[in-house]
Amino acid sequence: MLIDYHLHNHFSPDSREDTRKIVEKAIEMGIKEICITNHPELHDKNTGKGIFRSKEARDRFRKIKAELDDVQKEHPGISIGFGVELEYVENWMDELTEFVKETDFDFILGSVHIVRSVIISSHLFADELYSKTDEQTAYNAYFDNMMSLVEWGHLDVVAHFDINKKFGHKFYGPFQPEKYKDRIIPILERMKEKGIGLELNTKCMDTKCKELFPHPVILNWAVEVGINNFTFGSDAHKAKDVGQFIQEAMEIAKKAGIKSISTYSKRIPTLHAI
Ligand SMILES: [Zn+2]
Ligand SMILES: [Zn+2]
Incomplete structure (x- = not known):
């Protein structure tokens, strides 16, 4: 079964895409379940930095849910989940806790995009950190934030586990997870204890670092540690990118020994054999 559990639409600050176009593309790709996972923060137009305002986010996500309910009625052949991609920013977490409790999500992705106040997921900012910092310092700080998240x-699933390599590879070469094993394994173990799953994110498989997030070695470790829940996400911000490389990621998952994928409804996972 193909799923795409990481998608952004016009309600996300970084996408303008029409929800119906996303759904139509997913159906065309043979995908059975999707989940729309917008960012709750907005972007400051001058600095590009995220700003989380809880009332604005609550109002916006109410509109997202209403639109998804309408689109679901028009397309009964595909399941459309109501999700969110939360961001680890130390001084937002109390408000995000409230936001999560008050909103009836099907699925919650958790991400780290910011390291030492620098947005490492954007080419506009990532160089600012990597050009001035050695690999170990930058990547250790990234994984420390991941552990805090x-x-x-x-959250239900950690998104793009090693997005540090997206632009980091330009400065430090290909990402070698073994060098960070002492930081990564404890994170995976804590995820296992808390029932948090891992996303296979295909966004950069043909661009930037040209790898799946996470690296297959990390997938092997996740299986060894006993993580049960795995989701697939294209992280598409445009309809044309929906479902891209999900089939390829499925093959990588099988090679790593992953036996099932998870879908979520009201934050309860259902496992499907692959
Ligand atoms: Zn992200
Ligand atoms: Zn995303």
Whole structure:
């Protein structure tokens, strides 16, 4: 079964895409379940930095849910989940906890995009960190934030586990997970203890670092540690990118020993054999 559990539409600050076009593309790709996972923060137009305002986010996500309900009625052949991609920013987490509790999500992705106040997922900013910092310092700081996100815990699945390599590879060469094993394994173990799953994110398989997030070695470790829930996401911000490389990621998952994928409804996972 093909799923795409990481999608952004026109309600996300970084996408303008029409929801119906996303759904039509997913159906065309043979995908059975999708989940729309917008960012709750907005972007400051001058600095590009995220701003989280809880009332604005609540109002916007109410509109997202209403639109998804309408689109679901028009397309009964595909399941459309109501999700969110939360961001680890230390001083937002109390408000995000409230936001999560008050919103009836099917699925919550948790991400780290910011390291030492620099947005590392954007080419406009990532160089600012990597050009001035050695690999170990930058990547250790990234994984420390990841551990803080997992400890916070109000999420179902960690998104793009090693997005540090997206632009980091330009400065430091291909990402070698073995060098960070002592930081990565404890994160995976904590995820296992908390029932948090891992995303296979295909966004950069043909661009930037040209790899799946996470690296197959990390997938092997996740299986060894006993993580149960795995989702697939294209992280598409445009309809044309929906479902891209999900089939390829499925093959990588099988090679890593992953036996099932998870879908979520009201944050409860259902496992499907692959
Ligand atoms: Zn992200
Ligand atoms: Zn995303």
